[in-house]
Amino acid sequence: MLIIFLMHHTGPIISHMSNEIANEALNFICTLLPDHDFYGICVPWIQQLVEVLLKGGSEMFEVPMELRYNFLYNFQMACPSPTMDTPDQLVVQLASAWDIEVI
Template sequence: MDALHVGDMDIAYAKVLSTGDDLLLMKLMERSGPTVDQLSNEITDEVLHFIAQCLVEQNLFDLCLSWIQQLADLVMENGPNILGIPAKIMNELLLNLNEYFLTMVAPEDWEGATPDQLLDQLASAWGIDLHHFEK
């Protein structure tokens, strides 16, 4: 958390990710807010993988949604390859966002794009057909 105080998000996230402590990572994510644009591609990949896994937990959705909103904004403004996200992580993120959208309701106080809008935006930008997620 000391690196967060001096403003080096990449170092702060690298240190927390190296511990394997999911609770500490969630605290850092809450404290820093979405910082996708301040992280290296490697750290971004790890954080997005974590977010994809957390999407299936209702109590973590608010945290994840703000990061996905920032990701969608970056991708829409700068193109689909801006962060060099591997296809595996893109698919996992979209699959779990799709699962969330089908089974849960977005928080009432959410002011950004709806989960289905984010899903559509990212899938479209990344050229991923959402129909292959349907069962």
């Protein structure tokens, strides 16, 4: 709960993390996404991740392919409504940055 509290109160800081810590953060966010209570905390972090990847390229963080797929899958499944534009756009942008085709 302390990590969730820090994530909520610090806001997204993924752009300031080392590759190893960023991967740990992404893995943690991936596990939080299915719980709708934490969805609102995760989205700003995902938005910042997309911004960092679009600016710096997919080489910015060396995210293992399995984590990329799990992350995108959990994010797609967690999106609260198919009519929400922002999460759908984030999924597409993130998949594009990671060279993954989403259906």
